[in-house]
Amino acid sequence: MIENVGQNENKFFPGGSLKEVVANEFQDFFYLAPHRKEFFLMAGYSVLLLGAIMIADFQNFFDTPGSRIFWALLELGFYFVISDFLKRKQILAPRLQFLIDCIFYSSLMLQVIILTGGYASPVAFTLLFLTCVSAPLYASLWDTIIFVTIVALIYGFLEVIQYHSFTTIFYFHLLEGLSLVVAAVTVKISLDAFEKKAAEHRLANEKLALLNQQIGQYNEKLEVAVNEKTKELREALVNMQEGEKELKKQKTAILNILEDMEEERARTLLEKEKLSRILQSIGDAVFVVDQDKKIIIFNHVAEKISGYISGEVVGKKYDKVIKFVYEKDRKPNRTVDEVFVTKHIMEITGHTVLITKEGLDVPVADSAAPILNPNGEIAGCIVVFRDVTRDREIDRQKTEFVSVASHQLRTPLTSIKWFLEMLIDGDMGKLTGEQIETLKQIFESNERMIDLVNKLLNVSRIESGRVRVEPKLTDMNELIKSIQAEMAPLSAVKKLNLEIKLPKLPEIKIDPKLIREVIMNFLSNAIKYTPDSGSVTLAAEKGETDIVFSVKDSGIGIPVEQQNRVFHKFFRADNAVAAETEGTGMGLYVAKSIIELSGGRVWFESRRNKGSIFFFTLPLAGSQKVEGEKGLI
């Protein structure tokens, strides 16, 4: 609250205008300032006293003239009012005010007492009472005591001046005064107590009112807050409900996704199981490596053969556990690595063994195939292999059988051959020309059979790798010459021109028996499949590292679509069969095997009806000796 400080503002006389000042003063004097009741009581008593004194004076009670008493009383009364004013406005400091009050009251009162007869004054007591009572009403207890003490001293002083000693009445007067003081004090004390109580009560009430007000305020605030909170809560509730709806929607969406995922997972699991079952049901060993060549799948057949369980090998690089080596030289078989490079399926070639966990050899065969990702890059490799021990056993038995059967066949064939020979030679008696011819035919057929058996035996030996190669320094020119001599009658029959074009060839270390077989085979083929009056040419050329031989004919040629099978066992091209029903289809297979065993290569060029040229090489360095069990027939 800003105080309105007007121009006429005076701290003693608050309020702006004169009207206000007067009104304020009025209020202040009559009921606002403290001790109003006491003041008016004293004022009233004072007036009464004045009245009484005036009446007494009027009756010439007093010695001194009444007007002087009247003025003295009036002075006293006047000072009372002034003093009240001063005290009300707190113009002087309280202690100072008190001191002045003491002096004035004492003096004025003394004056009146003296004027009204001094010691014998009848109003002495009343004045004393007035003084003693009013003082405590205005002042504190101690101040009152001090004041009273001063008054008593002054009174005593007067007494002494008047009578030069203290009379007995003086002491009784003191006692009266004391009684008055005590009474006043008592009253004051009660009043104080009462006031205090009232003040306390008031304070308490005020406090209560304040508290009530505060409670009221708080209640209001609370209500407002509660309302607000309620509003907020309601809003929040609405939001929550909406949020819940949203959540439900999302939950449904997620559940759907989860369902889909679960389905996908189940499908994948099913696929995986299917794959696993397929892998397990495959009779062969299968393992799959990833692009780092670490094993990721290892089926139970692989476990059985290798001796490792899949838990032991999965995650490891394959060549740390799966050791494929070549049977003879124990060098590692790197087919899988080759697949990674060539990105083609490759065979795990024969004579490879797998070293099991226990360190045993298991002969294996089959293939490794690349797994390519959509970009065509290698993502892994799938290796399939079988234990071919049984296969090898079967093969061996087959070869054995062929061998045994062939040998068994030879005996009766020999028998027939020799008896026919004797019959034809006339050792059993003379025969007719026709009979001899017939026997000769039979003899030829028999020879063919012997030839077939020999070839079968050769093939079986080549297949089982039991062919012996015994290289020795051979004069190729000589060898070919002798072959030419042997082939001459054959070519003569067909009126073919058999040409031999050879430079002087160096001697090379080859197995003459085997190479003889080869050259004879090529030549006999050339002669066989060339129609009458054709030509056959055997030529040779010395190269850097080998001698290249060629046998050229002007014969029926080999159709292009059948050329890839020419060196296969038992294969005879259709036109060959048509031209010459005789033939085992084994000659070229044997020839190729021999050449390759000798360290050379075979190939040919041919067109249907345009003749053929067969080429083969023999290394200048010579052939390697091969221990083998058997030579070829």
Next chain:
Amino acid sequence: MVKAKHMSIDKKILIVEDEASIRKALTKKLMNEGAVVFEAGNGVDGLKVLKKEKIELILMDILMPLMDGVQMLKEMKKNRKYDKIKIIILTNLQEYNSDREVLEPHKDNYLIKSNYSLAQIVEKIKKMK
């Protein structure tokens, strides 16, 4: 087929062969050529003949019952009397290989029957003198 009748084989030849027809054919042919031929069906019988007769040449099969060719040769080695006898191995088994050392000295006279005509065998015998 070459007829080599101009020279006769003037020898005592023993044929050790279990297959009758083969034996018969050889015997007939050799006899025609003027040889004196003795037959045996196995090694045991062969050795019996050797004891009795002064054999100069043996045509020997390998695969025979009771005692095969290899065994017979081993037995013959024990008797120094037989060292001079010439031997031609006639067999239908595989080509000569160095597996059986006892055959080693005869490796040039190791013939596969079915690949040779009688005439060729006779030729060989004649060349052996």
